[in-house]
Amino acid sequence: MRRRSKKIFRVLRELIRIRLQNLMMFRLGFFGPFLVDGTLFAVQLMVFRAIYSNVDRIGTWKEGEMILFIGTFSLINAVSMVVCFFGLQQIPEKIKKGELDLYLTKPVNPLFRITFEKMNPGSIPLVIMSLCIIGYGIYLMEITPGAGQVLHYLFWVVVMMVLYYDMMVLIRCVCFYLVTNARLEQLEDAALDLCMKLPGIAFYGIWRIIFCLILPYGLMATLPVQCMNGEMKWQRALAGIAITAVFTGLTLFVWKNGVKHYNSAGS
């Protein structure tokens, strides 16, 4: 077990080293993802500032909760940008061109390598910016969270990061079976765009089923906020964990089955 984790750590260190060397070649684009996503979330903050200057609440949420929601979504997105986004983005292309062969022949789990090989430290400022937004949200909520509450919040952020990762892999694994996943990525973009602007409390009826069960982006920043503002009930917590577990299982199954299905010639 110890030898295995030592090996994983060594591989990870090498992947980061190679990635940093690559990034140094294109220094101008280094902070690109930070600037793009930074403006996206800054725009969202301005939009909700404008809305809250006209209304007191959106559902049960005051401005503080909404800022915390934006900050949390930004944090989940930023961490994925730093760690795995650019690696996972390449899955469809690698399958289509038959480049996955290189990964399957290496003595490292291919999904592990794809996940970590394109880390992007240029997005670290986005993580810092997200933490500042979260801090501001908590300040507006006028609460002083204790260590337990912070840990509870962090637990949900980590769970939702796993769910976010699952969704990314799952949507890209479709390329093992179909020529293109362009429409699914379009759907992913549309759903993400909607759910990063709209908290889960706004969904009802069929929309709740779609955005909390089928494309569960609606849960992602909502559950961590609900654990902070006291709206989290045990049924909701259980549902959140169950949904993440189901999607993680499904992702692993689809990936393993997809690799078996992969015929290496490219399509």
Added chain:
Amino acid sequence: MRTRLLPEYRKYREAVYMNLKAQLVWRSDVIFNMLFTISKILFAYLLWRIIFQQKDMVAGFTFHGMLSYYIISSFLSQLEMSDGISGEIFWRIRNGTFTNYMVLPINTEGYFIAMEAGVVLFYLAFDFLAAVIWIFLFRIRFVFTQEPLMIFCAALMVLLGLLFMVQLNYYLGILTLKYQEINTFLMIKKNLILLATGTIVPLALFPEKIVKLMSRLPFYYVTYLPSMLLTGRCGEEAVPGILTLIFWCVFLQFVIAVTWKSYRKKYDGVGI
């Protein structure tokens, strides 16, 4: 004079037809573009439904007035597809194939305007159909102005707005002749324009000072003001709006001419 103008006009007309026909190749794109307009309406519907449960009026909008604004602004923003122009020019210059446009016996900027016209004409009917479907699906009591003058002003503003956006994207695209990496900047511009055109929320929700500041910029007149005019608001801003937009179009055309003249010499046709 007339005989000289006619072949010129025909060239652009052919470019419009060609790009209109080219859209037929991507039929599934048309359907999916149409379907994905729902995300904007759905965002508005869910957000404002929960807000209007506590209030009857927000910034002078009723629930149905607000949704009518979103239906129109989403229809107009969907028509504005000039984003691809800057991307196309960027990649063409970077891989050295921009020559394909330069050798055409037609003004390069004029060609892109004709291209946009072809695309807009093709999508017009489909986007209109999508808007009608969403009105019925979300049971919106659609608010629309009865004044022909307002409709005329809004239509003129939309045309000028589309022209301005083509000019802007063309200008940003040709900047690649000097600056190698403009892709990040293009993505940032996209985020900011969403806010400045009032596509995410009506600009009327912002404090008065900010709205006044935004009204000095051309983006205010691309989607926001036409949508407001068509929902029967801001009638007094119609004529000044048209004049402001004309000013911006002329100004940008001047900037494009100067930039093109000095930067096109930098193009070597071999890519970067």
